[in-house]
Amino acid sequence: MVERTCILYFKPREAGIFLILVCVIGFFFVVSLELVLSLMGENWPYQQVLGRQQITGQRFGPRYFEVNKHYKIAGAQLANPEVVALGTSRMLSLTASHLPAGVRFYNAAVVASISEGIDGWKEIITPLYASEELKTIVLGIDPWVFNPNYPGNRKPPKAKVIDFMKQTKGLDQAYFTYWLFKDHFLAYRELEKENVNFFPTLATSRQAFGLNALLYDAGYNADGSWSYPVKHLDEPVKDVNHWKSELAGDHYRFANSQDLGPQQVTQFRDFLSSTKAHGITVIGLMPPFRPDFFDAITLSPSQAGFFAAFRREIPAVMDEYGYICLDFSSAGDFGWKADDFHDNMHSKSDLFKKLFADYINNILLAS
């Protein structure tokens, strides 16, 4: 009875054998799970996905891995665009079809939680300077980029350690390996809980990469824009008081302050100086909020001041560099309705189509 016990078997030889067995069997588990992820197109290298996307136009919508900004960096380099869009998820519905025909466009907007703010913009744009093809940046500017409380702007000790590792030779590989393991292990955790019947989808010929794209036709297009799921249900309009109470508890997006973060404004100026130096036109664009939410921000006693400062100061800063900044925050002023939005912050693709046709495309053609 006791003989069967083997974990931590104190004879080194037995313990060694057990450890080897754990590793060998573990390897088979990893291979099996990676195989399933591969059949879904979840774990393909970004370069490979992007290459296929450029050829076939297939969608990339992973379900278990968060699309990292490196996907957008690589995508932008591969597309070698004349016009690039930067910003957060609020810019992701902008597609190449909204721009004048023949313009080489790539949407390099990244979901806010991983965009890393202005530093993130620089990371995407810097490699594009070399090709000298880039002429214009359509910059979707959100208020929280200038909020010092915004997670992308804060550097907690853990983030500082990570930054240090990423910038130190030798440690950067160690961090990458750790990140890779962690990312994949978390993906296994999600995959093993999956109860959606995805097997029939795998049996058909590959139409897309990633389970969200395969099942719901949701994900990133070849031009970097993002398509909502086919059966996406739009969030209903809510009472202004509901939003006001929600805003009162959220100081990450709209700061409880009358001023923008000075450090972020300085970073913004640096970014504009750099684009100016490379002869690139920047068109600032404050994406619209749904009318019910916009009213709540402007009526919020603690956060309206910050929002007003954002709308006042950012166009002024851009003007200093000879760039224009168009403020579409108040959708109602442009005749856009709640139906033009997926939720309080994210406008539908059709709204971007109208917005570009009426206000941006002429500027693009002129530049």
Added chain:
Amino acid sequence: MVFHSFQFFIFLLITYTVFRLFPRQYQWGVLLMGSLVFYGYYSWLATLILLGLSVIMFFIGQQLEAASPRNQAAVLWSGIVLNVGVLGYFKYTNFFLQNVAQLSGRNFEPLAIFLPVGISFYVFQAMAYLLDIYLGKIRAERHLGYFCLYLAFFPKLLQGPIERAADLIPQLKQEYQPDRPRDLQALQMILWGLFYKLSIADRIALLVDPVFANLGVYSGFPLFVIVNLYTLQIYFDFAGYTHIARGVGLLFGIRLSENFNHPYWATNIQDFWRRWHMTFSFWIRDYLFVPLVAAYRYRGSWGIAAAAVLTFLIAGIWHGASWGFVVFGLIHGIYMAVSIATLKTRNRWVKSLRLPAWLVTGYGMIILFEMITFSFIFFRAETLSDAGWIIRNIFSAALPASLWEVVSIWQAILLAVVFWAIGWKYALLAWEKAGKLQHGLIRWQIFNAFVLNCIIFLGVISGGAYLYFIF
């Protein structure tokens, strides 16, 4: 601090280290302190209640032993009433008041009574202690510390096993002797417990919970599969907990009682209750069923049937304050009464058919499994009307739904993997028992390495509590 949490393993590591560092005569103190800290993690008020009850029962036990035969019953009943009163107040007051309010057509606002976790288990142990003294099976404990530890010993505090004083207290007093093979066996028990809980029970919960939360959209075969899966879930959940509890106990040199003996291999309901939650079923057998049978002995088989129904009714109520548990107990009482009354006739009839033994056994196991599954519908459903809905719709195809909507092919494959491991374990045990297991050590090493990987890669780490936790 559930057993499969990171905090618990840190707590266990600290307690074990301090336990080993302390001189042997004070190690019980470390265990008692550890147990109180463990319980205090849930609620310090509950810890005070446990300590208070322990002290009172300790002195009642001494009084009971010292009392003259004429007064003994009175002392015993004072202890029983106190235990039942404590359990009743904390667990059943709101249930009772709610039903009274419903009957009288008044509105009911639940009283803010908090339920000390594990109270059903340690109250039953306290009652068993008094009854055993009364019946002359044990002497009253003279050491308050050991007695408190008997009720509070943390591995079995929250969900049992329900230990008898005669089994546990002598072990607590025994001097701890380091024993490497025993420690390794303990670790293996913990490993298997985690496998049962995380890789099987919680995996099944992923499928079962959404269906029970949206009953209105499922019927027919998918519903049938889900209720059957729940029967497996509750076993692996509770057996997983028990494995871990016994493994942890063994690390401190304490052998806690077995609680399960392959219950779904039983072929009749009596056999099932000899294998399922054994420490509880033996408790109700010894302290409820046997005295009731003795009381009704002049009423023949009707007396035994009545004793069975009454015993299981109480057992059902013990599980929780809801009508679902009452019905669960009633169903098992009826099963038991009918089984006892018809066992001889059935055996004669089966014998006369001259069927192969494997067929009779297999048939018995399947029928019994479905009977248990039927009773667990009332155990799991939120309300009696939910249970009624399941029973009405389980054999109808009114709502067309494919099985794959409730159990995806992927989940079916993962379940097949973990159940295959269970089959592997049984095969190894069977070969070992028959003396046919060659190269046993390496085979068990491969098996345990596989189980460890199942926990790492197929364990559902959601932090879900154990199902019996609420009792």
